Amino acid sequence: MARPQDSLVSDAKVINPDHYRPENSTIEAVDVIGVFFVDDAHLSHAFKYMSRAGKKDDNDYTQDIEKAIWWLQRAVKHHDENYS
Numbered sequence: 001m002a003r004p005q006d007s008l009v010s011d012a013k014v015i016n017p018d019h020y021r022p023e024n025s026t027i028e029a030v031d032v033i034g035v036f037f038v039d040d041a042h043l044s045h046a047f048k049y050m051s052r053a054g055k056k057d058d059n060d061y062t063q064d065i066e067k068a069i070w071w072l073q074r075a076v077k078h079h080d081e082n083y084s
Contacts (some may be wrong), residue, residue, distance in 0.1 A: 020051055032051070043075055046069075047068075050065070050068045
């Protein structure tokens, strides 16, 4: 999916970081978020952390999964408070 590129940001590592893209793939987490989770910030953040789990230099797998769980718990709480 093509995305507009901000002219103020030209560094490929900022726009397309490797830790949000599977090896040998052109799809990135932001592409999936834009299709499936555009209306749900909680789920989009959870997906972001799941997609990069263990791939970012300064974060380990467990920390990323714990962040995803935190966002999923917030999603459940938000849903229960607003839609139940």
